[in-house]
Amino acid sequence: MLAYHLDLALRSLKRSPALTVLMVLAIAMGIGASMTTLTIYTALAGDPLPQRSARVFHVQVDPRPMEDYAPGVEPESQLTRFDAEALLRDARGQRQAMMTGGRLVLTPEGADATPFVSDSRYTSADFFPMFEVPLRFGRSWTAAEDTGRERVVVISSTLNQRLFGGANPVDRSVRINETQFRVIGVIGDWQPTPYFFDLNVGRYRELEGVFLPFSTALELKLGRSGSTTCFGDVATSDATALGAPCVWIQYWVQLDDAAKAREYRDYLDRYAEQQRAAGRFARPPNARLRPVMAWLDQQRVVPADAQLQVWLALGFLLVCLVNTVGLLLAKCLRRAPEIGVRRALGASKRAIFAQFLVEAGLIGLLGGLLGLVFAGIGLWLVRSDTQSLPQMLSVDWPMLLAGFGLELVATLVAGLLPAWRACQVTPALQLKSQ
Amino acid sequence: MHIRPILSTLLRHKIAAALIVLEIAITFAIICNAVFLVANRLERAAKPSGLVESELVRIQMTSVGASARQNERAQTQVDLAALRELGGVKHATVTNQMPFGNSSTNSSVGVAPDFGRGVVGPSAYYAGEDFIATTGVRLIAGRDFTPAEYVNATDVLEREPATAVPAIILNRQTAERLFPGGQALGKSVGIYDSQTVVVGIVDELIPPNSVRSSMPFAMILPMRVTHGRGEYLLRVEPGRQDEVLKAAVATLNRVGPGRLVRAQQRYEALRDRFFKQDMNMAILLGAVCAALLVVTALGIVGLASFWVQQRTRMIGTRRALGATRGQIMRYFQTENLLLTGIGIVLGVGGAYAINQLLMTHYELARLPMAYLPVGALLLVALGQIAVFGPARRAAALPPVVVMRGA
Numbered sequence: 001m002l003a004y005h006l007d008l009a010l011r012s013l014k015r016s017p018a019l020t021v022l023m024v025l026a027i028a029m030g031i032g033a034s035m036t037t038l039t040i041y042t043a044l045a046g047d048p049l050p051q052r053s054a055r056v057f058h059v060q061v062d063p064r065p066m067e068d069y070a071p072g073v074e075p076e077s078q079l080t081r082f083d084a085e086a087l088l089r090d091a092r093g094q095r096q097a098m099m100t101g102g103r104l105v106l107t108p109e110g111a112d113a114t115p116f117v118s119d120s121r122y123t124s125a126d127f128f129p130m131f132e133v134p135l136r137f138g139r140s141w142t143a144a145e146d147t148g149r150e151r152v153v154v155i156s157s158t159l160n161q162r163l164f165g166g167a168n169p170v171d172r173s174v175r176i177n178e179t180q181f182r183v184i185g186v187i188g189d190w191q192p193t194p195y196f197f198d199l200n201v202g203r204y205r206e207l208e209g210v211f212l213p214f215s216t217a218l219e220l221k222l223g224r225s226g227s228t229t230c231f232g233d234v235a236t237s238d239a240t241a242l243g244a245p246c247v248w249i250q251y252w253v254q255l256d257d258a259a260k261a262r263e264y265r266d267y268l269d270r271y272a273e274q275q276r277a278a279g280r281f282a283r284p285p286n287a288r289l290r291p292v293m294a295w296l297d298q299q300r301v302v303p304a305d306a307q308l309q310v311w312l313a314l315g316f317l318l319v320c321l322v323n324t325v326g327l328l329l330a331k332c333l334r335r336a337p338e339i340g341v342r343r344a345l346g347a348s349k350r351a352i353f354a355q356f357l358v359e360a361g362l363i364g365l366l367g368g369l370l371g372l373v374f375a376g377i378g379l380w381l382v383r384s385d386t387q388s389l390p391q392m393l394s395v396d397w398p399m400l401l402a403g404f405g406l407e408l409v410a411t412l413v414a415g416l417l418p419a420w421r422a423c424q425v426t427p428a429l430q431l432k433s434q
Numbered sequence: 435m436h437i438r439p440i441l442s443t444l445l446r447h448k449i450a451a452a453l454i455v456l457e458i459a460i461t462f463a464i465i466c467n468a469v470f471l472v473a474n475r476l477e478r479a480a481k482p483s484g485l486v487e488s489e490l491v492r493i494q495m496t497s498v499g500a501s502a503r504q505n506e507r508a509q510t511q512v513d514l515a516a517l518r519e520l521g522g523v524k525h526a527t528v529t530n531q532m533p534f535g536n537s538s539t540n541s542s543v544g545v546a547p548d549f550g551r552g553v554v555g556p557s558a559y560y561a562g563e564d565f566i567a568t569t570g571v572r573l574i575a576g577r578d579f580t581p582a583e584y585v586n587a588t589d590v591l592e593r594e595p596a597t598a599v600p601a602i603i604l605n606r607q608t609a610e611r612l613f614p615g616g617q618a619l620g621k622s623v624g625i626y627d628s629q630t631v632v633v634g635i636v637d638e639l640i641p642p643n644s645v646r647s648s649m650p651f652a653m654i655l656p657m658r659v660t661h662g663r664g665e666y667l668l669r670v671e672p673g674r675q676d677e678v679l680k681a682a683v684a685t686l687n688r689v690g691p692g693r694l695v696r697a698q699q700r701y702e703a704l705r706d707r708f709f710k711q712d713m714n715m716a717i718l719l720g721a722v723c724a725a726l727l728v729v730t731a732l733g734i735v736g737l738a739s740f741w742v743q744q745r746t747r748m749i750g751t752r753r754a755l756g757a758t759r760g761q762i763m764r765y766f767q768t769e770n771l772l773l774t775g776i777g778i779v780l781g782v783g784g785a786y787a788i789n790q791l792l793m794t795h796y797e798l799a800r801l802p803m804a805y806l807p808v809g810a811l812l813l814v815a816l817g818q819i820a821v822f823g824p825a826r827r828a829a830a831l832p833p834v835v836v837m838r839g840a
Contacts (some may be wrong), residue, residue: 021735026729033722067551105498115498117694178500237592246783304796305715308471315464316722319457323733326453330740385714421449 012335012359020363023324027367027411030317032374035403037309037398039379044204045302046190051096052132053292057261057327059087059251062286064231073172075286076229077299078200081240082280083271088124092267093253094260095130096212096422099123100249101201106210107175108163116263118159118209119201119225122217128154130254131197136160138170138185141213149216154185159209179210179220194301196292198250200226203301224248253289265289317407322415324363331429332356339422340430352423360415371407372400422426440769450737451773458777458813461730463784466809467792468719470801477717479709483533484605484638486570489524489672490701491679491783492532494655494665495686496694506660507586509690513661514562516689522678523669528562530587530664531642532701534708538642541625543653545612549624556608558639560587562658566603566636568669571654574606576634579656583633587657590626598628603654605639611651625655655817665697727816734820738766742828753833766825767818774817776809778810785809798840 013020047053061083062075079087084098102120107113128140137160141152152175160169169183187207194203201208216242230236230246231259239246255261265287272285290298332339339352444451473560495513497503510528517526531538539560542552559565566578589597602623609618609632622629629789639652666686670678684700706713749762789801 022732022736026732029725029729031723087722105496107498115694117496117696237594237596305709305711308792309718310713310720312464312468312722315460316726319460319464319726320729322453322460323459323729326450326457326733327736329450329453330737334740334743417449 001354002358005355006362008355009359009362012276012331016331019327023327023363024367024370026320027317027364027407028374029368030313030320030404031368031371031407032378034310034317035371035375035400036378036382037306037313038306038403039399040382041302041306041310042396042399043193044306046193047160047293048194048196048296049131049292053293055254055256056130057093057253057255057264057289057291058295059268059282060288060290061268062283062285063245063247063275063281066282069283071284073286074298075288076247077250078227078229079249079251080247081242081244081249082352083275084249084251085242085399087253087271090267090271092264093255095126096249096252096256097124097126098249099127099197100214100224101198101208102217103225104176104210105222106163109173109175120210120212120217120222121198121208122212122214122216122222124226125366126254127211130252131192133190134188136186136188137168138183140185140211146213146215150213151179151181151216152212153181154187154211155183156187156207156209156211157189158206160186167268175308176210176212177220177222187211194296196296196301197252198226199299199301200250261289321410324360324411325414325417328356328360328415329421330424331359332418335422336425339425339429340427342406343425343427344431349423352425353419356419356422357412357415360419361408361412364411364415367411368404368407372404375400375403385392437768437772440765440772444769444772447741447744447817448838450741454734454737455775455777455780457604457730457733458774458817459781460786461726462724462778462781462809462813463788463801465723465812466781466785466801466805467788468723469809470805471552471790471792472716472723473796474798475712475719479712479716481640482638483640483705484571484636485533485570485701486661486669487701487705489570489669489675490568491496491668491670491675491682492665492701492704493668493679493682493686493698494696495661495690497524497662498692498694499809502690502692503662504676506662507588510658510661512561512689513666516685517666517668517682520678520681520685522674523668523682524671525564525568525669527567527667528563528659528661528664529565529667530560530659531557532665532667532704533640533642533644534704535642536708538771543608543612544624546622549629550627551620551624552653554608554817556604556653557644559639559652559654560657560659560664561654565654565667568667570669571636571639573603573634574637576603576632578634579603584656584658587659590657596627599626599630599655599657601633601656602630603634604632605650605652608651608653609635614717631653654735667701730813731816731820733824734770734817738770738821738824742766744822745828746831749828749831750833753831759829762829766821766828770817770821773815774814778813781813782806 049056060075060077060080061079063080063083064076078099088096089096100122102122104118104120105115106118107115124352125141125143125146128135133140135154136157138154140154142151145152153176155163155169160166163169163174164172169186172183173180175181191207195201195205221240224240226238226248227248228248230239230244232245236244236246238244239248253264255264268287268289269285272281272287275281276284342352497506497509502509514526514528517523538557540555541558542555544551544553548806561579563581563584566573583601585597585599590599602625604612604618611707612618612623613621618632618635621632622631636654639654641652644650668678668682679698679700683695686695687693752762785801785806789798792798793800
């Protein structure tokens, strides 16, 4: 029966090619636009640390003076050096790390090597296990190497490719400013999207090239990048000094369950009270402890445009579907004589209904397939725009297939009205000569 | 033209008529808001920075090696002297940040009597000699800095005891904020722990990372930075930017070898990169609007053709009774006008509903009334064009053929 319906449906589509092409094309454009914008949106709004994001928290305390204080005001997003080092020493979480961004001049090995600039990250040892950073070669540094201010680096795969041709570079050296550093590891396939741990150096960006211990960077006074905010009445000559009233360090902690999170939150409040008693903090405890997704939400990382584009594409798809309903209706009613003949020959209302539903489904199928092609073209266009990260826009097959399925259902729903209308055609009226 | 017959005919085809009305309503609602958004984005991307962008190029150099870094201050002066000699260069300066450069240094400024208490934190442009002449910002009051007023940025920010900054130039909004009602010239402000005299006010200078006008405060301080902490800005003769850029980089490499060029570009490229997102959005919106109009038009063509076919008997009858071709055409065009009109009326509500959503979630302004008649006219024209073909075909039917029976 289905084969019969399909056969008739195909013939009917071929009989009115213009109309068919119009319907298929309209649906395809709507699908293509919706899929493209949805893929972009899910890439931008995605979880950068799947499976771990609920256990990794961003820490904020409020060291600012009393002016402009109101209960519940949002504290600075970064910590001062004093607070970060104190929290790191106390080590109340399962793992914790302090970090900030930087920019370095690297000189590769070799006599006539040309130096170049690379973005860098200065962090303490727990960064790698806490964020489960995959390592292609070697290892990351230990807490002891942190304390010892060792001259060790972990580099990204991209940098490894550039410096050492992609080979295992463990124990080879690279010169940073004037100091020789030993490479101890290479980061594997890791591209956090968004760059959640430090939004100041870019919300969606390539992985930084060089990772080295925070203490080492501080000792060598390596160049920093990101945001530094100093507060207080007295202008500060060195923002990186231990007592400087300047925030420039990001602090993350791993807390494995809700109870530990609550404990840590209490610890932060106690710490703030201690600092107030000591005269460093002016404000009552105003700490924040947010897991990754809540942090990204609060910072409004996803550009509003991405959401708008999704809605626009969906609105367009809606118009295309309404269009299809109308055209399908027109097509059905135009064939009223044919329907009359079939009914007179014994076809049930159900058969007619099924026939037109199959036709709608066929249009939906063709439109959906073409729509997938359009979506592929759309994503290719966006990817070729050099500012967006290629990795961000890998084709998300599950989502595309889900979208295809939904579109098929939507077209079938759109075809319900015309099909119902068609099966209402009374044979007698049609058989009388026009 | 009698509306009653048209209406009663339409009422017999309720569903199809309702579908056209719905399609037009949704299209109208979306297009009004989309065009408004496009205008919004284009306006944002055309926002003036206060600089003479068409004549500017920028170069960022990084020193390599400890000795180069220690020598950077002297090297910066050598660089600037060489750049100023270059053919095509009208002015050259060194500064810490530029509009659309994405990073901003802000410092808090206070007024009498409590100079230490910051009133506002404008974005601080650290100007080397010739900054005003190079950037082309327009002074509306006061004067440029004198050569004696320039100090080194490190002496102000890092030395103990810090050198005081002798003069400052504010942008219009900062002057208004610090001294409401005018008369900032000659007054003292507190910055970096000392007092500084306001010697000039510029008309327009935006902070580096501003797209919203909520924080438009900026100020210019006569503090020389070294090239590693900022960038060179060159004002060149119009049309010679690329040529001068190449020559300038070559010159800098000659007078200070072993350095890295971190960036070299026309200033306009910086602006384009900053607004890329907005322009892409505008293009996407435009494309979707065009596609929407095409789809709606073709839908109308399809349905109108169908109706013509359904009503051949009616048309034939009317023609036989003496209706002219023109009257048949006008019948269909009036019918389309009626449908479009109803669709637009419904669409107005939809347009404002969508606009309300956009206002709450995406910080858009309220849709100006002017967009509605323009959108309405557009859709009416679209409908009339779309129905023209089928209507003409209807009018061309000879009555005899029709009356003979299908």
